[in-house]
Amino acid sequence: MKTKLIGLMCTMAMGATAVVSQAQDPKLTERLNNASAVLHEVMDTPDKGIPQGILSNAYCVVVVPAYKKGAFVVGAQYGQGVATCRTPRGWSAPVFVRAEGGSFGWQIGGQSTDLVLVAMNKNGLEHMLSSKFKLGGDASVSAGPVGRNAAADTDASMHAEFLTYSRSRGLFAGIDLTGVVLSQNADDTRSEYGANVPFGVVLHGGQATPGNAVNFVHTVARYFVVARAAQN
Structure with missing residues (x-):
């Protein structure tokens, strides 16, 4: 019964x-x-992933696969990602974003890492709607807690607009992304939808989900629903 209920909730979380x-x-x-x-x-x-207490309260989720740092070029950190936000009808169709800048002391040479950013409140959502903002400057940011630490979940979500994570060489951990600039990738978003659809329209749920984006949106919705169910 619980499995069926979660399945129904996942379908609803996908949006109407x-x-x-x-x-x-x-x-x-x-x-x-x-x-x-x-x-x-x-x-x-789950013992090393994003805590359920964090994901169950997420307003938006941003994923930047293979964020890269050049071997010899100063400031060459760069990545292309996708984002979806929670709406009253479920999770929105995705928009495309760029992540630039920042400095990771543990990155060496041309190594790349996957980034996950979680917007924890309405302020974080509003920043997502802007054309460009800097983590740690325009928007408060914190390295997100990992695992099943409820106390850390509560403390982090109360003090940061964005919680940030990285995955590199199989290891997953919270990371300080202060200085990283997140901006809209209007060209890719326009290419995806065939028109110049504003970010606000998409992230507020006013745009249908393209077929190639269903898997991503469903993945976010699924883990959000599972996290919500675990909190009840």
């Missing part, structure tokens, strides 16, 4: 909008699929 079927850019489809894979790999290890 229709699914759009149209020719999609293979590079964007790959990015969406990679983002789904990152979330699966992170959440399939």
